Amino acid sequence: MIKLYGFPLSNYFNMVKMALLEKGIDYEFVEVQTSQDESMLARSPMGKVPFIETEAGFLSETSVILEYLDETGGGASLLPEEPMARARVRVLMKQLELYIELPARTCFPEAFFGGTVTDEVKETARVNLAKGVNALKRTAAFSPFVAGSEFTLADIVFNYSFGLAHAAGKRTLGLDLFGDLPAARELSDRLGERDSAKKVAEDQRAG
Numbered sequence: 107m108i109k110l111y112g113f114p115l116s117n118y119f120n121m122v123k124m125a126l127l128e129k130g131i132d133y134e135f136v137e138v139q140t141s142q143d144e145s146m147l148a149r150s151p152m153g154k155v156p157f158i159e160t161e162a163g164f165l166s167e168t169s170v171i172l173e174y175l176d177e178t179g180g181g182a183s184l185l186p187e188e189p190m191a192r193a194r195v196r197v198l199m200k201q202l203e204l205y206i207e208l209p210a211r212t213c214f215p216e217a218f219f220g221g222t223v224t225d226e227v228k229e230t231a232r233v234n235l236a237k238g239v240n241a242l243k244r245t246a247a248f249s250p251f252v253a254g255s256e257f258t259l260a261d262i263v264f265n266y267s268f269g270l271a272h273a274a275g276k277r278t279l280g281l282d283l284f285g286d287l288p289a290a291r292e293l294s295d296r297l298g299e300r301d302s303a304k305k306v307a308e309d310q311r312a313g
Contacts, residue, residue: 108133112155114313117207117266118168119156120306124262125172127302129179133158169199172259184259195253198245198260202267205238206283210271217274232279235271239286248289250296264290265297 110126110133112119126133138146142153150157150166157166158174165171176184186192209231215221246252252260268283268290275281284291297303 109136109159110134111136111138111149111157111159113137113139114306114310116155117270120310121168121262121266122156122158122171122175123309124265124302124306125175125184125259126179127305128184128257128262128300129175129181131175131179131181169203169263172199172262176259184257184262186253186256186258191253194245195258195260198242198252199263201238201241201245202260202263205234205241206271207267209234209238210274213274213278217277223278228279231275232281235275235279235281235283239283242290243287246289248293250293252293261293261297264293265303269294 108126108131110119110122112122114120136159138155140146140153140155146153149159149164152166154166156168156171157164158171159165165174173185185195212227212231213223216223247254249255251257252264272281272283275283284294298307
């Protein structure tokens with residue numbers, strides 16, 4: 107059985123958890139925090155979560171884990187069969203991670219943890235988020251899912267990146283990412299109704 111390491115407040119952990127639930131893969135949850143201890147680094151070379159343990163060994167990096175689960179797990183595939191369609195899903199996953207979630211993450215200390223960030227950091231985040239949203243407008247289908255008519259890994263990444271980025275942008279920058287991209291709000295509501303997302307949210311509250 108796969109072991110999933112991490113903690114319920116991590117959005118990247120929750121991406122992997124949602125994929126496991128969507129695929130119907132049995133797993134064991136092992137709660138760990140990020141760490142630079144040697145025992146942790148032996149399992150996750152950057153000391154980050156999430157990571158998984160399989161019969162073949164440990165695997166880290168969320169996007170890699172998601173694709174591994176899709177390739178090896180049961181249930182419906184979360185990546186299209188056609189090569190270009192599959193590549194487009196991967197593009198959307200990268201755009202959401204690099205150009206939406208990561209710029210917003212620079213504001214997380216002030217948005218969620220009672221800290222402060224400099225005006226320079228905020229302005230950089232503002233510029234990069236605007237670019238990211240514009241890129242997503244050009245690439246995403248939202249018909250009704252991110253990549254088109256089928257639920258894919260891109261929707262899982264979207265579910266745990268866009269809403270969080272919106273909250274951080276709203277609190278620290280006065281940005282309304284959902285207002286800039288109304289289709290994203292509709293999709294966020296739709297994804298929140300999936301059984302997998304409800305289970306993740308329930309466990310988050312309990313954690």
